[in-house]
Amino acid sequence: MIFRQLFDSVSGTYTYLIASRHGGEALIIDPVLEKVDRYLQLVRELDLKLVKAVDTHLHADHITGLGALRDRTHCITVMGEQTLADVVSMRVAEGDRVAIEGLSLDVLYTPGHTDDSYSFLMGGRVFTGDTLLIRGTGRTDFQNGDPRQQYDSIFNKLLKLPDETLVFPAHDYKGDTVSTIGEEKRFNPRLRVRSVDEYVDIMNNLNLPNPKMMDVAVPANIHVGLHQEEIARKGWAVSAAEAMALSGRSDIAIVDLREKAEREKHGTIPGALHAPYPELQEHISAGGILHELAAATGKRIVFYCAFGERSAMAVEAAQDAGLTSACHIEGGIDAWKKANGPVAK
Structure with missing residues (x-):
């Protein structure tokens, strides 16, 4: 060590x-x-x-x-x-x-x-x-x-x-x-x-x-967390209410970036895929699961995490990797719950 x-x-x-x-x-x-x-x-x-x-x-x-x-x-x-x-x-x-x-x-x-x-x-x-x-x-x-x-x-x-x-x-x-x-x-x-x-x-x-x-x-x-504000200004963010309207659509893939322990403790958005944030780069690179999902099916990737910090960084990385329709849920599952969005255990 x-x-x-x-x-x-x-x-x-x-x-x-x-x-x-x-x-x-x-x-x-x-x-x-x-x-x-x-x-x-x-x-x-x-x-x-x-x-x-x-x-x-x-x-x-x-x-x-x-x-x-x-x-x-x-x-x-x-x-x-x-x-x-x-x-x-x-x-x-x-x-x-x-x-x-x-x-x-x-x-x-x-x-x-x-x-x-x-x-x-x-x-x-x-x-x-x-x-x-x-x-x-x-x-x-x-x-x-x-x-x-x-x-x-x-x-x-x-x-x-x-x-x-x-x-x-x-x-x-x-x-x-x-x-x-x-x-x-x-x-x-x-x-x-x-x-x-x-x-x-x-x-x-x-x-x-x-x-x-x-x-x-x-x-x-x-007040250190300006990253989400920058992502929103670029048009790469959706509110929890907007995300609820997108949930369940065939052209949308909601992706949970949190760790397994967080998901077990706080629940998940129903139907969301799981791609832990530390493994993001391999998933969004050419040949990665999320890259191929977006390229092959045209699905829009919607990231979320606990409070929106990790998903904001994920959107920026995804955009750099050519996933130009990617966005994230501003405020994460915390905002989703506050907007009375459904949660699966």
């Missing part, structure tokens, strides 16, 4: 690049916009393919690299289902898994620092975002933070992990790179409390200034 811990000294952010090596699929956790060129250089040097980019929460101290990585690699962007960020193409919840070839991360909902804070468990490692830091915990005084929720996340989830579990946080300001659950139980001063009320009292009286980038970073990190 390939594991790299990268650091942004301006914001004190740790970014993690992980791959299983066999086929080179990789994912990245908590990327920083200014470091995107460095990440992609490392991806090239290690002969990897970035397929997923994950943020543990909506950051207030730096602008995320999710949007830039999506635009430059067409990777799937991942965050928790509570997030306000519009760049997200896969939203996860407690109990889900974020998988790439050869490895997967178990999803833990750990709110408190923010209401969209998640941790990701991979074998003997846990990526804790800003929930549990090395000898500290994330502040709880903005973005719907809640010290009681954070106490529950830490004491009833993270500290229940085996003591030898390695702790990799999203930030550190003292130069520490890694800890363990056992170390934090013994030495983290914020965790030496006898009750939740004592923890709440500590967190409510930190009196910290707001992060310097907060007024810039939070709005910027919410």
Whole structure:
């Protein structure tokens, strides 16, 4: 396995690049916009393919690299289902898994620092975002933070992990790179409390200034997903209502780009074909199933995914491959459900 811990000294952010090596699929956790060129250089040097980019929460101290990585690699962007960020193409919840070839991360909902804070468990490692830091915990005084929720996340989830579990946080300001659950139980001063009320009292009286980038970073990190707007301007998008009118027609092929686990959890549009987004290029290239379907039968390909991000990228790729009638459902199956479209399990 390939594991790299990268650091942004301006914001004190740790970014993690992980791959299983066999086929080179990789994912990245908590990327920083200014470091995107460095990440992609490392991806090239290690002969990897970035397929997923994950943020543990909506950051207030730096602008995320999710949007830039999506635009430059067409990777799937991942965050928790509570997030306000519009760049997200896969939203996860407690109990889900974020998988790439050869490895997967178990999803833990750990709110408190923010209401969209998640941790990701991979074998003997846990990526804790800003929930549990090395000898500290994330502040709880903005973005719907809640010290009681954070106490529950830490004491009833993270500290229940085996003591030898390695702790990799999203930030550190003292130069520490890694800890363990056992170390934090013994030495983290914020965790030496006898009750939740004592923890709440500590967190409510930190009196910290707001992060310097907060007024810039939070709005910027919410509004990153401009890709769908560009696709709509080109006339390559249909609304959920328009898609319902097209569904069932003999000249239309609706194609679901989501992963198997997403389809099982959230249902599908009845009659839709399945072509997972990571395999898209082979399907739309000459000789591929979708390319031949469109060429041989004249069917119009209508892509959809969870929220429209992956399908917007798929339409652009399909147009480049010569499938000029291809379009996508703006807003994905989320918009379809909101428009009361039928869903099959």
